[in-house]
Amino acid sequence: MKRIESYDWEQVGRELDDQGNAVLERLLSADDCRHLAGLYPDEHRFRSRIVMTRHGFGQGEYQYFRYPLPDLVESLRTELYAYLAPIANQWNEAMGSEARYPATLTEFLQRCRAAGQGLPTPLLLRYETGDYNCLHQDLYGEEVFPLQMAVLLSEPGSDFSGGEFVMTEQRPRMQSRVEVVPLRQGDAVVFAVHHRPVAGTRGHYRVRLRHGVSRIRSGSRYTLGIMFHDAS
DSSP: OOHHSSSSSHHHHHHHHHHHHEEEEOSOOOHHHHHHHTTTTTTGEEEEEEEGGTHHHHHSEEEESSSSSOOHHHHHHHHHHHHHHHHHHHHHHTTTTOOOOSHHHHHHHHHHTTTTTBBBBOOOEEOTTTEEEEEEOOOOSSSSOOOOEEEEEOTTHHHTEEEEEEEEETTTTSSSEEEEEOOOOTTTEEEEEEEEEEEEEEEEEEEEEEEEEEOOEEOEEEEEEESSOOOO
16 A cells, blocks of 8 residues: 555654554545444454443454455555564564564564464554543464554544543553554554563663553444454
8 A cells, every 4th residue: 555655664663652542544534434334234244242231341343354355455464564564673682582573464473373363453443422441451472473453433522522542551650651642533553562672771671551441432433453463
């Protein structure tokens, strides 16, 4: 996608290093957003549906796509991985991890399948008035790619109110830091799945992150979530 190529990926990397998240403004058009949100009622496109209250995850629901993924989702996942893999490798090196990620998503998914992780993880989330998503991490097995993405498919102030994307960061022996990431329709936020490196006086140390969505005050909010590792 030409839109992906147009971003300043050095700046994206700096924002991820500094904050643990970076916003890709207007990654998707309004038409693309409406198209993806409109897939939600088509149960044949999904492998499973999760009602969040049943599991203590919050309130709302989401559905995992089945393979083959919709073309737009497949394209986003494949092309973004190529830009994020070098950042992920730098993070692991800084945190003292020996794990390294191959240059292409195809190679990484082969590694996931070898570890028994073959279920697709891209998903659509739907929130209605009063719904919310508790702070969590999207970990599905031994193989974990340390970055993921969420794309807001609805328009704040028009389709819904409230429902801010929220992250917390827990540094050793410190209280948690909270960040609210403002998004418009079509904006994507790339963020850390569970850990990221932070430079300290004695080198890098790792901090723990969680993400969630605050309460929807009115309307409906749809989100596309893309993880690059598959599930067991």
